[in-house]
Amino acid sequence: MARLGIQAAIYWLAACMLVLTLGKFFEQVLLLGEDEMQTSLVLAFYIYCIISLLSASKHKLFHVLAIPVFTQFLHLFQKYAFTAGANSFWRLAPFGILSCYFAYFSLRKPVSLTQGEKLFLFSWINIQAFFLLISPNFGNIVSGGFLLYLIVLPFFFIYLKQVSTAIDFAENLELYLCALYIILGIGTFGLVVAGASYMGSDNLLATRNITDTNVTMAYFILLWPFVLLYASRHALNSLVRLTLYAILLSVVVLSFSRGAVLLIIPYMILTSILAGNHFRFWHFLLLAFGIIGFVPDLLSQYQDSDMAYFWTLRFSDLLATDSLLDKLQEISGRAEIYEIAYHLFILKPLTGHGTGSFETLGPGYREAHSLFYTLLAENGMLGLVYFYGLFISLLIQLISVCKMDRKLGLLLVSFTFYLIYNHTVGSVFVILPAKSVTINCLAPILLMCIYFYCRHVQKGHIGLADE
Template sequence: MARLIIATGTIGLLSVGIAWLVLLLFNSLLIFGESTIQTAFVFGFYTYCIVVLLLPSEHKLFYVLSMPVLTQFLHLLQKYDFPAGANSLWRLLPFLLTDLYMVSVLIRLKTEFTSVQKSLVASWIAFNFLFIIISPNLAGIITGAFTLYLVTIPLYFLYISMLSRHPAFPVNLERSLCLTFVLLALGTFGLVYFGAQYKSASNLLVTRNISDTNVTMAYFILLWPFAIRYAMRTVYSWLAAPLLVVLFTMVVVLSFSRGAVFIVLPYLLASTWSVSNWRLIVWFMMLGLLISAGFDRLIRLINPDLAYAWQLRFADFTTVGPALQRIQEVSGRAEIRQLAYELFLESPLNGHGIGSFELLGPGYREAHSMFFTILAEQGLIGILYLYGLFAALGCSLFNTAASGRSQRILPMALGVYLLFVHSVGYVFVIIPGKSLTINCIAPILLVCIYYYSKSIGNQPIATAHG
């Protein structure tokens, strides 16, 4: 892990430095950013992408898998005057660069894939092509939809499948996604801290980190099994595992997400139990009690304005009742889902197409539920296809979990992810017609979980050493 951090940090700093020097020499490039610092980071990230993908490295898996996560931060730094939404090549560029790299690897290595893998990729492309071209929002999403659905996700599936055949794949994947988890957490803290100073309703950083708390929290759910399992395998597990638990706990607390508090915290406790011993659980419970007892003082110590954001999100939870029911009542999700159901009734077989809910619904990108969003956009065909994939993934994970208690965290992660995206917010592929964030992190992480479970089911994992 230390070599990976040093290598990544060095390349990152050099990339930003090169971008800064270019900006000093060519002032006209400053039109591409809101400020010199912001422009330097944006061009530095593009330079970083090119360098890490072109140069040979033992850490290539991390560079490829972390690219969509790092792009989450880039979206907030890019100039707002530039086109937002899925048609912005400015925002899609990191994905396009990664796609070119994966294509070159697959062509160069000439890997053979099974008939099942080929059929899955072909069906995915065919079904999603149909759902894209029938969308009334096609003009607003066509570039991003074709890029992520038809190119990026299939390429990640084939690329990860190819790498999973290597004996060191499980440990390399754990290491890569553990560092990705840490970077995402640290970035979340930064955005929450700096965003707390804004109290205007027009600035979403008050109650959202990395554009959308619900989106980010779903990523943490899927990244967590890799992070904690890697920590438990290191020689410093006595320190690494508790630190990760603290990190995840603080992410949940500072996310200002009601769904995170009521869904993710129990998941954190149960998953930690599945991969550790009773001592760590007792430590975790004591930490939780301390944080709960001193939460208000802690928030005010970090940043007094954070207390405002927390109150803004939880002040309406004054009555006693089921937590998830309260989430639906105070957020208006029930009405949004009713609109999605009415759209489904208009076209029950194939729905209205990907990205249609943003145009035909109340203006939101999704219906705050995977089921209702897919129902409205892809109809019964999409429901049967997507949930069939989830059922197959679940069966594979449960088969792996039968081999030991520590493996139970994999189906647990899938179950909590599905609970989250059905009750709090739909997080799968983000193809907005207007907003900034464009991403497909969730499908990539689900593919990682699938091939990881297959790998650890077939071979023991060597102990990691930092």
């Protein structure tokens, strides 16, 4: 993993040097953002994408998967200074660079697809194009919609199909996704610190919105099984494992998300049992409580902090109810949002109103805080049947893989909790806002990683370390 970091650091250093050189000759280029530093880092990232994709590397899969993760941080770093929204060149540039690489890759290494895979890609492209074209929000999302739905995701499927034929694909995928998990965690902490002090703000709930941790949590759910599989395969020591657990638990704390607390803690316990790490998990909790017990001032200082105030603000009403689920829906306003989405579905039950339409026709949110209700409003019964058909196909494959090794049940649990999160906390699939900051398609990419990981395991079972 250290080699990945060194290689990425070299690419990043080269990109920064090129931008500094460019700034010497064209000073006006560095005045696009709030200041020269922000503009330099944004431009350096675009150059980094080009360098990492075109340079020869045996870890090319990591660099391909890393771009959507890094892009999420780039979007938040660009906040306010660069044009936002799904039609923004600044937001779409990394995905455009990625698409050019995929086209180049496909020309060099033609991929042989099965009839089923061709049918899937054909249906996906046509159905998603239809939903984009009928959307009343089409003018605000046309560039991002066509790029992500019709180019990036199909190309990602073809690319993963090709690289998954490598003998060491599964082992490398565990390494790369574990590394991205660490990067995503550290990056989230960095954004929280930066967001808390942005323009003098100390409002941690505002920080939560700045860092978009509610969305990020879904990515952690999908990455977590690969973290445990990597730890199991390489028999990582207890200190490293505790650090990996601490990253996820810390993100939950900083998310200020009720749904995250109610879902992630049971999720971690269940996956730890499946991975054979439940003793380490309980050791981590005992260590945390031990620190609080032996350092009583720590708890009193926390109670006086902004963190405690905002947690109390988020959970005080929740704890005062007899019906936890009903109260959660009530205080979060989701019940009213679901009602609006259902009303939109009734107006056009077959096709819905099109991709991104809820942002325009609903109360202003980019989705209905539920995958089911978002699909109802935007894609109608046609989209509902299509998407859930894909989910069921992946679920069937995951169940069959679980029979090969108990630890591979981690993937099934991850997918299940991802769906629960998508139906209760918020819909996290392709993020395509008309005006707001973050544009991403990381969730479907991670789902494809799970799919091809399972395919690889089924073709030639790979053993995992027993502990």
